[in-house]
Amino acid sequence: MMEQKPDIEQKVEFLSDDQRRLVYAHASKVSKDTVEELTEGLLPIVLNSERGLLKNELGRVIFHLQKTETLNSRIGLEKLLEASLMVAPDETYDLLENADQDAKELAKKIKEIL
DSSP states (O other): OOOOHHHHHHHHHTOOHHHHHHHHHHHTTSOHHHHHHHHHHHHHHHHTOTTOOOOSHHHHHHHHHHHTTOTTSHHHHHHHHHHHHHHOHHHHHHHHHTSOHHHHHHHHHHHHHO
């Protein structure tokens, strides 16, 4: 069963603190290899989004993690995942669903949360 694109975007815009915590919890369970693969894939999605750069606290955190070369960490994954769900949810799901098994399971969990 495939969700419609507008539904995904609408749900992500209204991500509650509880939903964010659940997404972070599931993201923290993926392997280190998956973290590295996903952070490399999510950064361009965030930077090249049609909605523009994130000019908020989340954007500053991502920039700081990139500057300190710690973006490919679990925290980096959590922040990039949150940002990419906000600015380009379809591309985010495509990346997750076309990556390794950990990422596919993460995509499934995120869809359940949203």
